Amino acid sequence: MTLLETTLRVNGTSRRLEIDPRATLLDALRERLGLMGTKKGCDRGECGACTVHVNGRRVLSCMTLAAMHEGDEITTIEGLAREGTLHPVQQAFIEHDALQCGYCTSGQIMSAVACVREGHAGDEDEIREWMSGNLCRCGAYPNIVAAVAAAAQVMEQHAPI
Amino acid sequence: MISVLAPPSRAIGVPHERLDGKEKVSGRACYAADTPAERLAYGVFALANIPRGRIAQLDVGRAEHAAGVLRIFTHENMPRLNPVSSPPAGQSLLPLQSDRIAYEGQPIALAVAATLEQAAHAASLVRAEYEREPFNVDFRTQLERAVEGQSFFESDTRVGDVERELAQAPIRIAQRYRTADRHHCAMEPSATVARWENGSLTLDDATQYVWGVRMAVAQALDIAPERVRVRSSYAGGGFGSKGYVWPHQVLTAAAARELERPLKVVLTRAQAFTAHGYQTASEQALDIGAERDGTLRAVRATSINPTSRFDDYVEYCALSARSLYAAPAIETRHRVVHVDRSTPTPMRAPHDGVAMVGLEIAMDELAYEAGIDSLELRLRNYAQRDPTTGKPFSSKELRACYRLAAERFGWSGRNPRPGAMREGRVRIGWGMATALMGTFRMPASARVTVESDGRVLIEAGTQEIGTGVRTIMPQIAADVLGVPIEQVRIALGDTTLPETGGTFGSSTTMSVGSAVLDAATRLRDELRELGAHEDEDLGAVLSRSGRTSLSADGAWSPGEEGDFSMHTFGAVFAEVRVDEDLPIPRVSRVVGAYSAGRIINPTTARSQIQGGMVWGIGQALLEESSMDPTLGRYLSKNLAGYLVPANADVPELEVIFAEEVDAHASPLGAKGIGELGAVGVAPAIANAVFHATGVRVRELPIRLEMLLA
Ligand code: FES
Ligand code: FES
Numbered sequence: 001m002t003l004l005e006t007t008l009r010v011n012g013t014s015r016r017l018e019i020d021p022r023a024t025l026l027d028a029l030r031e032r033l034g035l036m037g038t039k040k041g042c043d044r045g046e047c048g049a050c051t052v053h054v055n056g057r058r059v060l061s062c063m064t065l066a067a068m069h070e071g072d073e074i075t076t077i078e079g080l081a082r083e084g085t086l087h088p089v090q091q092a093f094i095e096h097d098a099l100q101c102g103y104c105t106s107g108q109i110m111s112a113v114a115c116v117r118e119g120h121a122g123d124e125d126e127i128r129e130w131m132s133g134n135l136c137r138c139g140a141y142p143n144i145v146a147a148v149a150a151a152a153q154v155m156e157q158h159a160p161i
Numbered sequence: 162m163i164s165v166l167a168p169p170s171r172a173i174g175v176p177h178e179r180l181d182g183k184e185k186v187s188g189r190a191c192y193a194a195d196t197p198a199e200r201l202a203y204g205v206f207a208l209a210n211i212p213r214g215r216i217a218q219l220d221v222g223r224a225e226h227a228a229g230v231l232r233i234f235t236h237e238n239m240p241r242l243n244p245v246s247s248p249p250a251g252q253s254l255l256p257l258q259s260d261r262i263a264y265e266g267q268p269i270a271l272a273v274a275a276t277l278e279q280a281a282h283a284a285s286l287v288r289a290e291y292e293r294e295p296f297n298v299d300f301r302t303q304l305e306r307a308v309e310g311q312s313f314f315e316s317d318t319r320v321g322d323v324e325r326e327l328a329q330a331p332i333r334i335a336q337r338y339r340t341a342d343r344h345h346c347a348m349e350p351s352a353t354v355a356r357w358e359n360g361s362l363t364l365d366d367a368t369q370y371v372w373g374v375r376m377a378v379a380q381a382l383d384i385a386p387e388r389v390r391v392r393s394s395y396a397g398g399g400f401g402s403k404g405y406v407w408p409h410q411v412l413t414a415a416a417a418r419e420l421e422r423p424l425k426v427v428l429t430r431a432q433a434f435t436a437h438g439y440q441t442a443s444e445q446a447l448d449i450g451a452e453r454d455g456t457l458r459a460v461r462a463t464s465i466n467p468t469s470r471f472d473d474y475v476e477y478c479a480l481s482a483r484s485l486y487a488a489p490a491i492e493t494r495h496r497v498v499h500v501d502r503s504t505p506t507p508m509r510a511p512h513d514g515v516a517m518v519g520l521e522i523a524m525d526e527l528a529y530e531a532g533i534d535s536l537e538l539r540l541r542n543y544a545q546r547d548p549t550t551g552k553p554f555s556s557k558e559l560r561a562c563y564r565l566a567a568e569r570f571g572w573s574g575r576n577p578r579p580g581a582m583r584e585g586r587v588r589i590g591w592g593m594a595t596a597l598m599g600t601f602r603m604p605a606s607a608r609v610t611v612e613s614d615g616r617v618l619i620e621a622g623t624q625e626i627g628t629g630v631r632t633i634m635p636q637i638a639a640d641v642l643g644v645p646i647e648q649v650r651i652a653l654g655d656t657t658l659p660e661t662g663g664t665f666g667s668s669t670t671m672s673v674g675s676a677v678l679d680a681a682t683r684l685r686d687e688l689r690e691l692g693a694h695e696d697e698d699l700g701a702v703l704s705r706s707g708r709t710s711l712s713a714d715g716a717w718s719p720g721e722e723g724d725f726s727m728h729t730f731g732a733v734f735a736e737v738r739v740d741e742d743l744p745i746p747r748v749s750r751v752v753g754a755y756s757a758g759r760i761i762n763p764t765t766a767r768s769q770i771q772g773g774m775v776w777g778i779g780q781a782l783l784e785e786s787s788m789d790p791t792l793g794r795y796l797s798k799n800l801a802g803y804l805v806p807a808n809a810d811v812p813e814l815e816v817i818f819a820e821e822v823d824a825h826a827s828p829l830g831a832k833g834i835g836e837l838g839a840v841g842v843a844p845a846i847a848n849a850v851f852h853a854t855g856v857r858v859r860e861l862p863i864r865l866e867m868l869l870a
Contacts, residue, residue, distance in 0.1 A: 001228060001278075020278040027277055036195035037188020039397070041348045042430040046800035049348055077188035086186065094182035097768045101627030102185030103349040103397025109186060132807040135800065137348045137398050138627050139775025141811040143768060 011079025028066035037077040048134030051107040058114035077106035088154040098147035100138035121152035172636040176764040194352035196365040198423040207270040207287040212793030213296035216260040224286040229279030234271040249373035251405030252504035265794040266435025300467035300498035307496035310473035321490025326459035330450025338519035339860040341785035349397020352427040355417035369399040370663030377406035393654040401508040431798040438506025441466040445519035457488035469504040477512040483549040486542040510836035521594035521844035547726030555725035555825035558756035562732040566754035570734035579855035590853025596731030596841030602719035603662030607676040610712040615700030619651040622658040629765030641681035667833025680715025730756040735845040744868035754817040758832030773838020781843035
């Protein structure tokens with residue numbers, strides 16, 4: 001398989017890679033760039049563990065090929081905190097105990113940030129619906145909803161984040 | 162101020178946020194598949210697609226010549242390994258050791274290549290021809306072949322004259338109840354990274370039991386256990402699937418030894434369905450005799466479950482009937498049917514979590530038959546002692562649970578008539594059930610050290626799989642030493658640390674917690690001997706006595722169960738809403754109150770119980786691994802076909818803990834809660850569905866078509 005030369009811009013840094021055209025964005029982030037915060041739960045678009053932001057929108061990184069993202073602005077969980085300060089969603093997840101094993105958490109948080117920005121965090125029912133693409137087998141859902149609702153308020157006050 | 166003799170800081174019992182929360186929310190927590198390694202190779206399994214037969218021919222030529230391929234391991238070139246007994250192995254059959262195929266999804270090859278893409282492609286090129294043999298994967302078609310299985314509890318128990326009591330009982334409920342095959346579906350697929358150096362192996366593994374992995378791998382590979390180090394600093398859930406040791410761990414270690422190169426194998430989601438067990442379906446028969454006032458005269462509970470041809474796994478689905486309700490005559494019996502599938506394994510909540518489905522729906526049927534409120538029926542049959550063994554319970558606050566949960570739920574406002582409560586086109590149902598879960602305790606050891614800066618380090622090999630052990634153990638040590646919890650950290654998940662049991666059976670807080678308590682108490686005593694006094698900084702105590710650190714080892718062992726029957730309990734109330742025309746049941750509210758000993762951290766405990774409740778919702782309404790009986794395989798080996806609850810399936814879940822200290826269960830007074838929350842929820846929902854619709858469903862999961870009149 002001929003390798004493709006691709007530049008991936010992740011968390012504000014550009015990296016030139018020779019990449020297998022079959023490599024998903026998820027596998028490229030993890031196995032090539034060593035960004036292990038983004039998780040693989042299914043590799044088939046069913047669980048949301050691999051959620052990242054591409055040009056500000058939430059995307060399942062297992063469902064898209066790395067080579068298609070030349071020039072895109074990619075943000076992963078590692079790029080969410082600013083100068084060591086946790087993002088309000090990250091902070092809210094700790095305060096509301098919105099995680100147990102933590103394996104779905106990166107994806108939940110990336111989804112939650114987008115969910116709030118999209119304007120889909122109006123009330124608890126709306127949050128439940130728009131966070132349903134991210135499975136949590138530990139069953140932290142009630143606390144995830146509480147965390148997203150709380151973070152939405154903080155984000156509104158400090159917009160834009 | 163850090164002080165050793167100050168009054169307890171009272172960390173135990175106080176809500177505390179997770180000390181590992183920051184690592185988890187920032188993507189820094191390192192799970193097995195995240196382990197970095199130089200020259201890492203990737204392995205991907207190819208699986209058999211028939212359930213039974215022999216490999217007649219295996220064509221690996223194309224796979225071997227694919228780009229980047231380092232080796233294709235098959236039964237022809239994988240070294241012969243020692244058999245490992247089950248447990249610690251999850252199943253006794255180890256693939257890649259012969260040409261026999263005993264279940265669909267059994268590995269037939271392990272393709273290893275320089276990159277993940279290359280390995281996956283090579284695995285897809287492996288071709289097998291089989292000599293097929295007749296098979297049967299469906300135990301329900303051969304219940305008459307059920308036999309007694311060998312396992313860790315008694316198969317059968319009997320007290321009183323069940324036959325006579327049943328014959329004389331004016332009310333009789335005799336029904337069959339069914340639960341479905343289910344899968345753990347931990348969000349983290351099992352993963353292992355094997356590295357050999359000078360004849361010693363390090364395995365970074367997604368496991369609930371590092372010592373079990375060490376034991377099994379050492380035995381299989383014929384090396385001394387001391388040459389195997391197993392680590393698991395974070396595991397992404399397990400729920401039983403990572404409790405025992407399964408073929409992928411052993412085979413990865415063996416392949417890495419052959420390759421002389423670090424090897425990473427991460428199972429795919431599809432492979433997870435046949436790689437590490439499942440919760441068996443059950444066929445439960447309940448025969449209950451009662452007086453007109455609901456007082457039980459006899460309970461006969463019989464359960465049959467499938468297991469593999471090569472191992473007996475008994476799901477004890479009549480277990481709860483032995484201990485839950487007072488009755489003069491109780492008989493229980495367990496049988497298994499051997500089928501052409503892989504070996505089942507415990508899954509949150511094993512045994513009682515499945516058993517309570519039949520028993521608690523049957524009790525609801527009895528309540529309606531006798532015309533008694535469901536809660537009142539439970540109270541009338543409340544067991545003061547274990548009705549089978551006659552022993553007192555080590556502690557039991559179930560009566561308080563019934564009261565607390567019923568009040569919070571508003572149970573007294575229930576009109577018991579089915580279909581009586583509605584809101585427009587939506588029928589509302591209220592149902593309840595009891596929860597009971599057996600208590601499992603294991604020996605554990607721990608070390609607690611004060612360092613020169615006054616910080617405290619706990620060392621215990623136990624695993625963090627989401628239960629909060631990185632927070633709970635520091636709470637315990639902080640209380641004993643009188644230091645703030647922020648001063649305490651724990652090193653865990655490593656066979657070089659003091660040995661503990663596995664993270665299963667809801668046993669960690671009791672077992673490891675008691676060992677930490679012991680070690681911290683010894684350390685406190687030693688500090689006192691050094692003349693430590695109130696409000697004195699621990700670091701200052703050390704430097705005064707010319708030391709850079711001070712350690713104490715502690716241990717705990719449960720000893721004999723002895724004179725007590727040990728369980729945790731709960732009372733669960735659920736509300737469902739069912740549309741008149743499109744009767745998809747939706748859970749709108751669950752309230753549970755629990756009797757589970759002393760609660761060390763109410764924050765993580767509440768989360769864990771809520772998580773269990775979510776499992777109950779899945780069990781009641783969603784989860785089922787259906788098999789195609791003609792192909793002998795699962796229909797949906799994915800999370801689109803196997804439905805686990807999503808956020809929108811889960812309503813508000815209220816958790817109440819009854820005040821309780823169980824001094825007999827552990828010196829901490831604590832018991833286990835990891836599984837309890839998953840018990841009782843499904844039958845409460847099934848009973849609520851009956852209340853809403855008048856349709857009595859005796860099979861889980863409840864599907865829309867069962868409710869179409
Ligand atoms: S790993 Fe991408 S959706 Fe599951
Ligand atoms: S926290 Fe474990 S899967 Fe969500």
